[in-house]
Amino acid sequence: MPQYIAWFDELSKADVSRVGGKGANLGEMTRAGLPVPPGFVVTTEGFLAALSDAGVRDELRAAFVSADPDDPAALAAASLRMRELVERAGVPSEVRTALAGAYARLGADAAVAVRSSATSEDTGATSFAGMHETFTNVVGEHALIRRVIDCWKSAYGQRVIAYRRAEGMTEEPTIAVVVQKMIASARSGVMFTADPATGERGTIVVEAAFGLGEVVVGGQVEVDTYVLAKDGPKMRSARVGHKAFKIVRGADGNDEKVPLSTGEADRRVLSDAEAEALATMGLRVEAHYGTPQDIEWGEVDGVFSLLQTRPITTLAGASADAAPASDSGALITGLGASPGVGSGAVRVLRTPGDGAKLQRGEVLVAPMTSPDWVPTMRRAAAIVTDSGGMTCHAAIVSRELRIPCIVGAREATRVLRDGELVTVDGRRGQVTEGLVPAAPPRVEAIAPRPVAATEALATRLYVNLAMAEHAETAAALPVDGVGLLRAEFMILDALGGQHPRELVARGGGREFVAKMRTQLLRITRAFMPRPVVYRSYDFRTNEFRGLAGGEKHEPQEENPMIGYRGCFRYIKDPALFDLELETLARVREETPNLHLMIPFVRTKWELERCLERIARSPLAGDRTLLRWVMAEVPSVAYWLPDYAKLGIDGVSIGSNDLTQLMLGVDRDSATCAELFDESDPAVVDAISRIIAGARATGMTSSLCGQAPSNHPAFAETLVRLGISSISVNVDAVDAARRTIAAAEKRMLLDAARSALQPRS
Known part of the structure; x- marks a missing residue:
């Protein structure tokens, strides 16, 4: 005889097939004598009885098998149809009677939590975290029956179908429902x-x-x-x-x-x-x-x-540089922007349109790079540019790709010749003649490392990321999440060098959302449940104009660093920002650890207008979405109390732009590179005001610039100022952890010594 109801004290992990992972786990804990609030499970037999009695089971099975998770429109239509079939099936009378009797045993009109418990959920390999429905404070038999149906329907949600396919789970979905007495937790x-x-x-x-x-x-x-x-x-x-x-x-x-x-x-x-x-x-x-x-x-x-x-389904299991190049015989020198040693034949390219000429393993030499160079840069053994500073595009992308890079070499495109064999030392900023015999091949990504005991930090340590292909290896590092996920490089990957507005004009908005969603999910799944803070796009006009079709959509600016960028773009031309918001909403359906950060906010009214767009987007009403702003413009120190009132949860200091605007130094300038100093007292003072202001208004504070990656003393300064978190490049994680830990210990020792000092 079918058993539609099973109480926790009757269940064990052997019952997963009929009560799901969540139900089985609650049964295991109850039988082990652990303190678990009482409850029962509506078994999978009840669910399948509902489908069979209504005659929809075969139709549902066929629809699930044929659903295409890579076609967003078709997937949405298939999901809607399947959910409608479950709704139409309802709860059969014998299941309804058993459910009502069990609910009465919990107490008259007891408040209960009603949670989906899929048969593949909460297992060692798959968690389905947040994908199926959960309801709290459900009171009364009628409301309980309604919520059980809603849980059943969630077995056919879009994100569930896509996740099952990604995990190779093609069998018919089955689902149980946990009904547990609520506790009003203090x-x-x-x-x-x-x-x-x-x-x-x-x-x-x-x-x-x-x-x-x-x-x-x-x-x-x-x-x-x-x-x-x-x-x-x-x-x-x-x-x-x-x-x-x-x-x-x-x-x-x-x-x-x-x-x-x-x-x-x-x-x-x-x-x-x-x-x-x-x-x-x-x-x-x-x-x-x-x-x-x-x-x-x-x-x-x-x-x-x-x-x-x-x-816990997320438990995890750098290559050293080659020997440094000799000081003698340098063909060209510049700023060492990305550490490592790379050797190969020189390939001088003037424009990204010539990128096809670069063979894998050659040394790319260019006047400067911009976002449309990224596909070419991936194939290079090393990169050398005439212009640029430590925070220019070439430097940032090279560090992300783990490619040795020298910027600001001034005459590299004139001095170095096609086919010439050279070695690039990205730490020392030198290009020397010939190959280093012992130079290892370039590492495409961070090599996974054995897990070792890691000291806990009071200051959160995050990692900067820009490309989905590095998600899994970055997630294996001892970090608390992604503090800065740059949108620009992912957009370029998604669009293949095409200007986003050109794609939108051609009706390609759906294509953009689908491709970006795929990239983001690779990152958010790897880091679950750790947070991933996505910084919406912050292209500058000189970078955008170089993309295919860019000249039709971008103005010509003499000072793009302080021009048409960041938050102001979203107000003047919101089409791409709206697509980003839609993408984030779709990704958060499956992985709610993704959050939004708005860059280059100059004024309160800009932010207000931007938040209004978010309130009209698919993210509207998402109570768990965190909204951050970048603190790159000095005016943020003044506006922080107002930003807090607007509902901003956190502020992340972009020390590259903040230094540029505090000191009046173009961060891309090789000529003025020696003036660019993130540890300048004026910059540190601005940072201290922002950290103090954030704490006073209840916001968290972070910093995601280059300085903590390069200068341990700067990281210690941030810790002493009371910053909540620091986000560093992937190759700086170990050094940053050591620096932060040492700074925290010194602060404790200082406090102890101060307490022991005799009072006069």
Whole structure:
């Protein structure tokens, strides 16, 4: 006889096929004696009975098998049709009767959470994180039945279909539904029984906030982070976040957002003893499953409950430069912009249109590069340009591609000759004659490294990224996420060197969204659940004009660095920005760790207009989307309080542009390169004002310029100023971690010495 209802204490991991991963895990924890709020599961037998009784099961199976995840329009239509079939099927009378009886056992009109539990969900290989529906504070039999149908329908959502195909799962979807008694958590959070960023298994990481857990899993506030050694368990470090608000269950049963005073917001959520007690529970869960776990928890009246567990699916498992070139016999010198040594035959190119002439492994020599050079640059063993500074396009792209690069070499295109064999030392800024015999081949991406124990930091460490092809290897580094994901290079990859407005004019908006979505998902999936902050496009007119069709859409400017760029572009010509917003919305359906950062914001009214566009986009109403602004224009220090009132969550200091505007130095100028100094006292003063202003207004602060990657002392200055996070290039992660850790230790020692000083 079919069993449509199964209680938690009846279930184990052997029941995944009929209650799904979530239901089986709740059963395992309940039977292990762990504190789990009571509940039951509407089994897959109930779901399949509904489809069979309505006569739609075969039609659904055929529609699922034929759905094309690479055709967005067809996928949307197929998903809608399948969801309509499930809606039409409804809940059969025998399933409805069993469901009503089980609900009554939880209490008259009990408030329950209703969660989808797919049979492939929350397993060691696939998590389906956030893809199926979940509902909280469901009260009453009629509302419960409605939400069960909604969970069933979510098995045929667009993102679920696409994810199943990406994971090679072609079998008929089946889904169960968990019904669990709600607890009105006063405190809540997530606990990882291994460090999800580094894979270090001797560590437990607990994230905590006040109120319901939505603010934690959705990244809506700066949570407390407690790092504990499993041996004990014993507290290693506690970082107290600024929790600007909490979400509580209101008298009407709906969630309410409650602002917290500064004193409350900066108060610790957990004491050392409480965090250690929670970690002890985590160790019991891990011991039961035999593998590191990602656990959601809540607390009511001093009692901790475990709400959900799943295996951590993101646990991870640089090449050294060749010997430096000799000082003698340099053919040309310039600024070392990207470290490494590369050898090959010279290929002098004047325009990106000549890119096809460059053979893989040759040394590209050009007057300067712009975004349309990227496909050519990928094939180069090394790059040398006549002009440019440390933050020019050639330098940034070369560091991203891990290609040795020299910029500002002035006469490289005149002195170096096609076919000449040379060696480029990107650290020392020298081009020498001949090949270095021991020079290894250029590494295309960061080589994965064995996971080692990594010291926890109070200051978050993020990585800068620009290309999807490096996502997996960058995600294996000990970082907390992506602090700067540059849109420009991905757009160029998606459009193949064509100007975006030209594509839009030809009706290619759907093509843009589809291609960008594919690239972004590769990055966000690799970093889940760590945040990925996407900086919307910030092309300058001189860069845009070089793209195919660019001359029709770009004005000619004498000073493009301070011209038509950033936020102002989105207001004057919003077509591309609107497509970006649509892309972000589609990606967040599957991976909600993606957030938005708006560049080069000069004034309050610009930002207001830009936020209005977001409010009219598919992202409207997305409560978990974080909205950041770049702090590149000095005016941001004045406007920060107003930006906070507009709902901006964080500010990221772009030290390259900020230095340029503070000191009046064109960052692309080779002639003035010696004047460009991010550690100049005037620049540091501006940065300190921005960090202080962000903290005063409840925003997080970060810095994503080149300086922390090149100058350890600058990174220490940022830590001492109280910055929330630092984002560095991939090749600077290890050095940055060491510098930040040393700075934090020195600050603790300074504070201890100060406390021990006798008072007069």
